[in-house]
Amino acid sequence: MSTEVAISLTVNGERISRRVEARRHLIDFLRLDLGLMGSRVGCEHGVCGACTVRVNGLIVRGCLILAASLDGDSVETIEGVSDTGEIRDLQDAFVARNACQCGYCTPGMLLTAAELLRDVAHTGTTPTRAAIREHLSGNYCRCTGYHAIVDAVEAVGKARMSGSEGGKP
């Protein structure tokens, strides 16, 4: 019933070659084939955002992308950006502000927030609370009510803008 496809890609900087079922989505590939459990399955309808990962530098819904389509591409997950320290300031802010409760949405939320703040250090402008809320609205959090998340992202944006601490490397 299933067809296997050979793919070679980069995941968190490591070269990976695998044969995958054609129907296997990226999150199942990361979790079941590579053991990278940090990306969560929340709805598999592309709505909740818990499975947000980066493909070629842009955030995507991992549950809406087939692994077989990623030959030659580059994937980054929460484990990867944690190891490189790229979003350390955001992670510190989430911890300090209690912007994560059960933690299930958090990896996706962080990657989405990181995209919003990517250019703050270069442009010298940081998004407003309303813009932060708008940008994060593809990522559902059922625990926090969002206020603390917005606070944390806002604080990191301001810090990066002023370059006072933990600016983008």
Added chain:
Amino acid sequence: MSLVIDPRSVDRPNSYIGRSLPRPNARKLVEGRGQYVDDLVVPRMLHVAFVRSPHAHAQIGRIDASAALGLPGVLRVFTGQDLAAHCDPWVAVLAHLKGMKSAPQLPLPLTTATWAGEAVAAVVADSRAVAEDAAAKVSISWQVLPPVTDMETALDKPTPVIHPELGDNLVFERVNESGNVAEAFKTAHKVVEATFHSGRHTGVTLEPRSILAEFNKGDDTLNIHHATQAPHMMQEVLAKHLRLPLSAVRVICRDIGGSYGIKVHVYPDEVAVAVIAKIMGRPVKFVADRLESFGSDIHARDHRIKGRMAIDAQGRITAFDIDDLTGIGPYSVYPRTSAVEGNQVVNLVGGPYDFPNYRAKTTVVLQNKVPTCQYRAVGHPIATAVTEGLVDLGAEALGMDPVAFRLKNLMQDDTYPRTSPAGMRFEGLSHVKSLGLLVDMMDYRGLRAQQQLLRAEGVHRGIGFASFIELTNPSPFMYGIGGARISAQDGCTVRIDPDGSVVAATGVTEQGQGTEAIIRQIVAEAVGVPIDVVRVITGDTLTTPYGGGTWACRGAGIGGEAALQAGIATKQAALNVAGAMLQAAPDALDLVLGNIVDKATGAVRMPLAELGRIVYFRGDTLPPDLPRELMQTRHFITKQFPFAFTNGVQASHLEVNVDTGLVTLLKHWCVEDCGRIINPLLVDEQVRGGVVQGIGGALFEHCTYSPEGQLTVGSMVDYLVPMAAEMPDIEVGHVETPTKESLLGAKGAGEAGTAGAPAAIMNAINDALRPHGAKVFAQPFTPERILAAIGRVPKR
């Protein structure tokens, strides 16, 4: 006890109780290194996919699994009959809910499916994908039966009886009455009334229900990795119904992706997984997908309430009269039962107010819909919406400001302890002080002035209030007296290790609230060590003291007190050893930040690590009779009050677009009094998260059904959960009235936000619509309902 920590004194050494500190388990979560059930992979693990009923009510005919079994990777297909031989049925009733009845339930039904989404067969395969492929190939010949979908007619003669052996569709009925309600209404100066609806909604934990069951045939032990709030309760249930001794069942909870009450119930499909693991002797995993979550996670709050309130000529409330009807699906849910929500409604209506006459009736009926049960703030949002809706109508009828009317009728802060007309006992509440603080925080006068100005410009802004009470720290009066084996007591074991590290194992559990954080703060302070050396263990029936888990806001108040007492006892044990080592009276010593010090001078005498070295490795140097018990366990249960009630008040400021019916939330405020606050940072976020769940039910969330009993929401596209952009900033304030039942003085805080938010939103919308003379009382307050109320679209 010579050692007493007084959390009321601010300037105390080694103080962690009361401080905003980050959670010790947050770092791994932000790095994606938490471990949820679905992350666990064990050798020879199998996966289950369920065949679920496509019909709301149907007889299960022949089940043909031959095509499914033909797929490579499929091992077994189990029917209800197959599992029934290995599992005893349960009936979800509580003895103290007099007259309550429900039908026996098994992991999979034998003859009849009673809701669309009920699991009727289980396919076991070597991957979830293959199990799903196979489930689609299981063919069942159904004989469709007429469904019961409208709770209003569930008890009518022509309506089919869902379980014929019960005689009718009535589960439970209760009238809670005191005073003379008839007389109060006869002599009332004003009577206000309305019919309220609370929309059936559900929890939508982002991590779906998850279970991994392992049965070792070598020693007949069952290991369950479970996303549950109550591991000891699940251990009891699985042991009892799978006919195993309690000691053979271990329930382990690692990280849990949200619970909100959804994960405190016994789900038949999860029991099926445990039974299958026992039969097959292999690890079996089940993780619900989102569609089956909507169709099988408990729903809640499907209520219609007719309410009226009497007011005398002095503007004082004299009576509430409530008629509540709720549909709970085809079974009461085990073991907490589905009658508790209605029972809470008749206990909680009118809760904040001082009035003499009360009558509240609840009628709990069966339907062919997803079973309902306890979801965050159980019954409170319903009772609060009814109460506060009537209170606002009362203020309007008298031409009074809603704040002034509340201040006139709230229980005064110096009148406790007291018992409400509904029979609830209050130890100490702060309604008046809380409302005063709220009005200051929000600049109420300023908002009213702005509202008037904007009305002239055709902008419809509204301000809504909701005072509320919240039941926390439940005693055995909640479940135990009804026969449910659910612990109201909780325990904590605190141990000092050789290097001065401290381990605390507690029966309360963590699903993101910050349980481990507060236990760590309490234990660090109680023992007298730096917080970094304390590690907390939760969620393992084999290694933690027996306890209830985390629900009904009991973690801080009950688990916290047990931790405090265990910590104090451990410190005392250490000081007894230190006294012998230092030739000093133990009372003259103290343990501060990991050092034994002179109590009087604070001078360091010895590091705790040195004491640990001597006790564990050179015990020969201590006096032979000296106890050296550096591990102490204490349990705590509330005894004086059945529940520790908390209180609070919320306000919503919002704008209604009368052309589109859309509501824009501008700001939300909550002042709550949960007694002693252990960590303000965590309490504030519990309140905010709770408020937003309350707002979800008020504005968006609705499990809608077709007349045939088909659930018409199946994804997060059509079941709307609040998103960041549409939620307001939420300001939180506190009043602290500690309970005197414990040294810690903590009550619960996790449900306050959800309890009050819908009422505040409703009152704010109706305040905004006042120029139109329109009102809405049916949640969710959708654009369509708002436009219908003001006559822009026809009523449906």
